[in-house]
Amino acid sequence: MEAKLIIVGLGTGDENQLTLGIWRRIEEAKRIYVRTEQHPVVDFLKRSGIEVHSFDPVYERHSDFASVYEEIADKLMELAAEAGDGPVLYGVPGHPMVAEQTTQLLRSRCAEQGLPLEVLGGESFLDQVFLRFGFDPIEGFQLLDAGDVQGGRLNPLLHTIIGQVYDAYTASDVKLGLMELYPDDYPVTIGHALGVPGEEVIREVPLYELDREEGYGNLSLIWVPRSEQDELQNRTFSRLHEIVAILRSPDGCPWDREQTHESIRKNLIEETYEVLETIDDDDPDAMAEELGDLLLQIMLHSQMEEETGAFTVFDVIAGLNEKLIRRHPHVFGDRTAGNAEEALANWQDIKQEEKRKKGIEVEKQSVLDGVPRDLPGLMKAYKLQKKAASVGFDWDRSEEVLAKVREELAELEAEMGEGAEPERRTEELGDLLFAVVNLARFLKVDPEEAIASCSRKFYRRFQYIEEQMRINGQKMDKTELQVMEKYWQEAKKVQ
Known part of the structure; x- marks a missing residue:
């Protein structure tokens, strides 16, 4: 007899919801396995005299669900291949194609190995969700795994159903994820064993109490109702x-x-x-x-281009995401980087390769290329000097740079006399500033940060002068410079 694997859904927990077709397959099957016995329908099968084998021991051998599901899939493939007395039937809670990772693994492996596979749907827990919570899925809903609830995945315009809430610890993780978008007191609904007579519990609680609920287990889920509140939409x-x-x-x-x-x-x-x-x-x-x-x-800027059809902000985001992944192969790929320098080297290598793919002849580019032309002056000078220094065009010692500063200062002074051309003064002042930036680089000081710090200090001290003059009833435009200088010296002591 040809080897075959059949996956059936056992429904949400009420045996009355089993489909007639699935019940007949169960009765006909000679070898029945279930992912877990922790499901009310399994008890019904046993009471009906049907022998069932469970994979519950597999859960005890692994610390994560992924490994559990891998072993179950491996074992089922072996059992199906060895079976000589008919297909192997595998029962899963709910619907085989809803939140059931073992089904996805088996679909892939059966296709690869040529093993016939039949999947028969059962009542999904979603059927009970729509029935018990009373919302129409046409309004829009999203189904999330409790282990992967993140603010970026949430959409308040959709009903959100969160499954696989096995315990209070999982509920706590869900709560933290939801709080990235929803306020602490947002009403959420907890459902235990929906549709199972005598076991069903439905309770609405504020979000902050989500992990204080008792009774979480294999048949627990959470419903976050949709909302059009501006408070949520604006996030x-x-x-x-x-x-x-x-x-x-x-x-x-x-x-x-x-x-x-x-x-x-x-x-x-x-x-x-x-x-x-x-x-x-x-x-x-x-x-x-x-x-x-x-x-x-x-x-x-992105909206302006969207209006012309050139690109949208989502193209901007996609390009950035792709670039970040591409330029961090030590995180998302197979390269390694033990420190920041190695990570930067990876980044630079990939940038060069990207340029080559665009048809840019990297070897013909200037070492100084890549510095934005509209950078602030000090920052641009700093970056140009740093690039030149990377290929050895640099001073050896800071004393040499200081001598160059003095030289440029002398040349500027020579252009400050009567009859000097404004263009020459501008040029010499630029040379002096460029030399000072070089000195800052040798001192390992960012010139932009240095001048910003100095400007803030000037601002504070000048404010002190203004405050003292207000206290003493003085006007700046009617006060001698010597008085202001006195306040300035005071400011230097107190600031």
Whole structure:
């Protein structure tokens, strides 16, 4: 007799919900295996005089479900191949194609090895979910595994059903995942043994109490009702995309409609610097707000291109995700990186290969290529010098750089006399600043950070002068410089 494997669904737990076709297959089968005996229908089968073999001992041999399912699939393949008295029947809780990993493994392996496989559906726990919780799936719903509930996967516009909630620890993980989107007191519903007479329990609790419930087991699940509350919608990326599209639409904001890449170009730079200010101030609340303003600029530029059909913000996200995975082979691939330097080397190698695939002759590129032309002056000078130094074009000692600073200062002084050309002064001042940046690099000081720190210090001290003058009833435009200098010296002592 030809070897064959049959997978049947045992339903949600009430034997009255078994289909007639599946019951007949069970009666006909000579070798019946079930994934677990922890299911009410298995007790019914035994009471009906049907011999059932369970894979429950496999659970005790492994610390994770993936390994359990792998061993069950391996064993079933062996049993089916060796069976000479008819097909092997394998019963699983619920429906074989709903939240049943062993079915997926067996489908793949049977196809590879040419073993005939038949899958017969049973009542899924979803049937009882729709019946007991009373919502129509046409409204939209998502089914998630309790072990993989993350904020990014949640959509408040959909009903969310979370299965495989085996215990309070799993429920705690689910709670933390849901709290990334939903408020702590959001009402959720816990269902135990839905549709099983005498065992069914349905209880609504606030989210924060989700893991305080007793009775979690193999037949437990959680329902998070859909909601159109603005509070929830505003925490989703899709809502942001929708809002920006509305602002740019014919019925949106006149100002937003008129903007172009060029008109808001500087906003992108300004918002970036405002983010940097919150980082310097160590102000998380302000940082969250300013990062939002920066994200808005990205959304607006992307929306403008979406309107022309060039690309959308989702293309931007896809490209970034692909690049991050591609450039981190030591995380997502087979390369290794034991430290930051090795990781950076991987990144640079892959960047070079990407350029070659685009037809760029890397060997003909300048060492200085790749430095954005619109970077702030000090930062750009720093990066250019660093690239030149990477191939040996550099000073040997910081004393030599300091001598160059003095030399450039002298040349600038020579151009400060009467009759000097403004262009020459600009050039010599640029040379001096460039030399100072070089000195900063040798001192391992970021020139942008240094000048920013100095500017903040100047700001604080000047504010001190203003405050002292207000206290003393003085006006800046009517006060001698010597008085302000006195306050300045005081500020240096107290600031």
